[in-house]
Amino acid sequence: MSKSSSLTVRATPVQPASVSGPLVVHADSLLVQTDRRIELVDITDTVVEMVRRCGVREGVASLWSMHTTCALMINEAQQALHADITRVLEQMIERDAEWMHNDPQHSDCDRMNADSHLRAMLLGHSVTLQIGAGEPVLGQWQRVIVAEMDGPRARTIRVQALGVG
Amino acid sequence: MSKSSSLTVRATPVQPASVSGPLVVHADSLLVQTDRRIELVDITDTVVEMVRRCGVREGVASLWSMHTTCALMINEAQQALHADITRVLEQMIERDAEWMHNDPQHSDCDRMNADSHLRAMLLGHSVTLQIGAGEPVLGQWQRVIVAEMDGPRARTIRVQALGVG
């Protein structure tokens, strides 16, 4: 297991900017296949590529999970830290507590995934990044992470860039 | 009590998009009257109507709670799950712990609502949705939920759509 964290390196350092022009909006989707019930997937490289190709120089990129039990977040990408994140979510929200969402008397959901809903709620379902000089504005250790809370599943992340071209 | 969850159905499936034009910004407010101290209110249908009417085809819609003790989030809308969410917030943040914010020696706030501040902090005060083909981009089970943490109160949510018309 690697002890190291993935690094985010921009082509140009983050600079101040002041531009004006017509608005360009470019939207597409990203598919992520997960393999475990809880899994953190680093999608930074794909997001950087999508933003570089989309024709927006200065603006924002919205990343949106189309699912209630799949979250998006910013964090360091390191296997040890990701094990800690999984552990803390499992401790804060017990899987086997007597959740009403898992009780057929109160719920017609058959996935028994109350814990997945509650854990994703704590992380959030979207990230709105800045775009500067045609690249996402991210710190050196910041990575964009899909947090699967009820896999394995095929997940869709919508990526929308909006700004000046 | 209904066991089912509310479904979000778009007029058109979410598609890729690439458009350009002048920026349109349209902003308005939404009032929500809550009836209980902790209450989750599904405002999805109203938000969808506001976005459809606002004249933005591709862009983003920012939803902003104007209050520190009233949060906004995405989750499934089902009564059983909402009972679980309430329970987990009440367990994670005790109402009656010796919070300094509730202590007249340290605070001039007379609402005794430290728990409300702390719970709302975990959920967040805004949601920035994508707009695609004139409608909010939401997955089938995703609903926009106002999370009242210190009701009953009249709450204001500001809704701002921004994009290409």
Add this chain to the structure above:
Amino acid sequence: MSKSSSLTVRATPVQPASVSGPLVVHADSLLVQTDRRIELVDITDTVVEMVRRCGVREGVASLWSMHTTCALMINEAQQALHADITRVLEQMIERDAEWMHNDPQHSDCDRMNADSHLRAMLLGHSVTLQIGAGEPVLGQWQRVIVAEMDGPRARTIRVQALGVG
């Protein structure tokens, strides 16, 4: 210690708006020097000044922490409440649990700051504000707070305003 909370007063009340024009994007950075390991810094006044000067009348302002262990959030600014926030983060995420990120066998990070990563994750790394009539749209008690989780450090917050000028 003050018992009072800082108040946010706009030059004009928040109003509905409907405007159109070329997109203006203006981005700059804000430096925050923190003095303690966990520290909440109210940057509202600086953010309001930056937005007023940036030339955007209606739009959004993205605030982005360039760091994994430094969060951004909205909350009331009151010393008693900030003590409660610190306490609840320390209780929810123990500093001295056996985190893998702090274990040289599994991690090459020498800061021993797993707790900082996990606490920042719960708060989030960005806030996307609305701009209305040239000012941030904030409720009376809402303040923009940098939540340092691994100080003292020099922190960079990128501020990007985007909208109609």
